[in-house]
Amino acid sequence: MFSFYILLIIVLIIVIYTLPMTIKICFNNYGSNFILNIYLYILRFIRIGFFDINYKRIDENDRIEMSLRLFGIKLLSTVVDAANLTIKDKKPVIKYEIHKAFFLKFPKKTGERKMFSFHDISRMSNLFYSNKKVIYETSLNIKKSIVIRKFNLNIKEGFNDAALTSILYGIINSVVYTIVVPIYCNIRFLNKPSISISPYFGRNILESNFNCILDFRYGNIIVNSIKFIKNFKWR
Numbered sequence: 519m520f521s522f523y524i525l526l527i528i529v530l531i532i533v534i535y536t537l538p539m540t541i542k543i544c545f546n547n548y549g550s551n552f553i554l555n556i557y558l559y560i561l562r563f564i565r566i567g568f569f570d571i572n573y574k575r576i577d578e579n580d581r582i583e584m585s586l587r588l589f590g591i592k593l594l595s596t597v598v599d600a601a602n603l604t605i606k607d608k609k610p611v612i613k614y615e616i617h618k619a620f621f622l623k624f625p626k627k628t629g630e631r632k633m634f635s636f637h638d639i640s641r642m643s644n645l646f647y648s649n650k651k652v653i654y655e656t657s658l659n660i661k662k663s664i665v666i667r668k669f670n671l672n673i674k675e676g677f678n679d680a681a682l683t684s685i686l687y688g689i690i691n692s693v694v695y696t697i698v699v700p701i702y703c704n705i706r707f708l709n710k711p712s713i714s715i716s717p718y719f720g721r722n723i724l725e726s727n728f729n730c731i732l733d734f735r736y737g738n739i740i741v742n743s744i745k746f747i748k749n750f751k752w753r
Contacts, residue, residue, distance in 0.1 A: 537560055537561060537736070538561070538562075538733050538734070538735060538736075539558065539559065539560060539733065539734055539735070539736045540558070540559040540560075540561075540562045540731065540732070540733050540734075541556065541557070541558055541559075541730075541731070541732050541734070542555075542556070542557040542559065542729075542730070542731050543555070543556050543557075543728070543729070543730040543731075543732075544556075544557075544728070544729055545726070545727070545728040545729075546726070546727050546728075547724070547725065547726050548724075548725055549575075549724055549725075550573075550575045551573060551574055551575055552571075552572075552573050553570075553571070553572050553573075554570070554571040554572075555568070555569075555570050556568070556569040556570075562733075566588065566589055567586075567587065567588045567589075568585075568586070568587040568588075569584075569585070569586050569587075570583075570584065570585045570586075571583070571584050572584075579599060580599075581597065581598070581599050582596075582597070582598040583596070583597050583598075584596045584597075584598075645751075645752075648751050649750055649751050652746060652749045652750055652751075653746075656742050656743075656745065656746045659738070659742045659745075660734075660738060660739060660742050661704060661705050662738070663734050663735040663738040663739075664705050664706070664732055664733070664734045665705075665706045665707075665708060665732065665733045665734070666701075666705055666706065666707045666708065666711075666730065666731070666732045667708045667709065667731045667732065667733060668709065668729060668730060668731040669698075669707065669709075669711035669712065669729075669730050670711070670712045670713075670727075670728070670729045670730070671694065671698075671711070671712070671713045671714070671726070671727070671728050672714045672716075672726065672727045672728075673690060673694070673714070673715045673716070673725070673726045674716050674718060674723055674724070674725045674726070675687065675690060675715075675716075675717060675718065675723060675724050675725075676717055676718030676719060676720070676721045676722065676723045676724075677721075677722055678720055678721070678722060680719045680720070683717050683718070683719050684717070686717075687715065687717040690715055691715055694713060694715065695713075698711060698713065
């Protein structure tokens, strides 16, 4: 019986490794609040994973809720309560508290408040810069197996001031098409991307809706991830 389970696990790994995987990304924002949902499918209709990020502005503080499910099991549930920017030792820092729950454990609130400073952001940017070649080569190899079946983006923006609305409209257009055009030229699309950016004059509004469905080969991701970790310079 034990050997049967081992054989079943091996067959499952081989099937997952070879079959195409599908990711569905949904993003919605209303003002400063947003919801990001990422779904993982096998054979386009069998959902095996779900990742969710929900950002809320509560009074003067911010709250980020994250959850991860795999094969119907909640693997992670995290809530981050971030306070306003403060000064500590003449440096700007962000105070936050974390509530965590892993697997079947009940959420526990951390007793201490942690600090996240702009020094950490600088350190991460330097780490990214020192590994830009590895990141670029890995992205080239991964994109070969990616096929985008759906790409829809809708943005609504506006201010009471018509001049500000026009300026923001131009900025959003330049940023969106600067990002989308290289993706469209380097990754295979089954359908042309649908992009709508609508200005609303005399009205304060900032809403967006993004839906994307893409297929990829799980085996390609694993192989390139191993190479990436092996060649990544951590210091």
